[in-house]
Amino acid sequence: MTDLFTLDAEVRTDLGKGASRRLRHANKVPAILYGEGKEPVSLTLAHNKVFRAQEEEAFYSHVLTLNIGGEAVECLIKDMQRHPYKPVIMHMDFMRIDATHAVHTNVPVHFINEEAAAKKGGTVAHHINEIAVTCLPGDLPEFIEVDCAELEVGQTLHLSDVKLPKGVTSDELAKGESHDQAVVTLNAPKGASDDAEAAEEEATEE
The missing domain is CATH 2.40.240.10 (Ribosomal Protein L25; Chain P)
Structure with missing residues (x-):
């Protein structure tokens, strides 16, 4: 290749x-x-x-x-x-x-272990497909892996949760915490939140 x-x-x-x-x-x-x-x-x-x-x-x-x-x-x-x-x-x-000058570019995201996350009863939702990074040309990765295995239902991974390769930094995170973008979420099954609210109301009435 x-x-x-x-x-x-x-x-x-x-x-x-x-x-x-x-x-x-x-x-x-x-x-x-x-x-x-x-x-x-x-x-x-x-x-x-x-x-x-x-x-x-x-x-x-x-x-x-x-x-x-x-x-x-x-x-x-x-x-x-x-x-x-x-x-x-x-x-x-x-x-x-130039090999000695940092470059700014976008690198694709590869989501792994999505099936393991989905087995917990939720659906995996991607929020971004690439990450803007800065690094020297020699450190430029072909892609960045995001592991969904440990995701719990209702949990969202953000940029700050993604392990970037050595020498690579996120352009968005460099702008401050307010730019800590959502990357992937394990959404609760449709209707699950309504069921939870109903159960909570019943418990309160009792």
């Missing part, structure tokens, strides 16, 4: 909507590379290689390598425009990275 994260790119000088349209007809993807204080560079990539690579979840949070005229440039994918209904990638934005 590693070769999926290395893409060949060519510098393009023919810019504009018409040029981009011609590229797409030739099964090419127009793109731009920016960041690290350098001038943006307009690029062209082969659509079939890009399309295959982007089917891997890790593509969106993995350090990618662009081969541009013999030079290997490490970067992250920052934006991807797709055709509204065709399986076509319209445009891509790449951001240069």
Whole structure:
């Protein structure tokens, strides 16, 4: 799968909507590379290689390598425009990275042991599917695991409950406790809360 994260790119000088349209007809993807204080560079990539690579979840949070005229440039994918209904990638934005500079990006969440939680009689509800993080490129995880095994009915795990890999910090938590987002909840079965309230009322009347 590693070769999926290395893409060949060519510098393009023919810019504009018409040029981009011609590229797409030739099964090419127009793109731009920016960041690290350098001038943006307009690029062209082969659509079939890009399309295959982007089917891997890790593509969106993995350090990618662009081969541009013999030079290997490490970067992250920052934006991807797709055709509204065709399986076509319209445009891509790449951001240069430096191994010594921290990056800000979103990493997908993988929920594990959901079945164990559901056996307790509740339903698992996801509140987020990715976490905004800051770390050095070498510490960037492909995904972050959230273990639902210990969830009790009615309990919610927040960002502060998630164990992040070494060297990785949450952008939201860095803003303060008020940004401690809910991640996953084990909801009580539908009607269970009503039953509990009714039982409580009966006990009070007695």
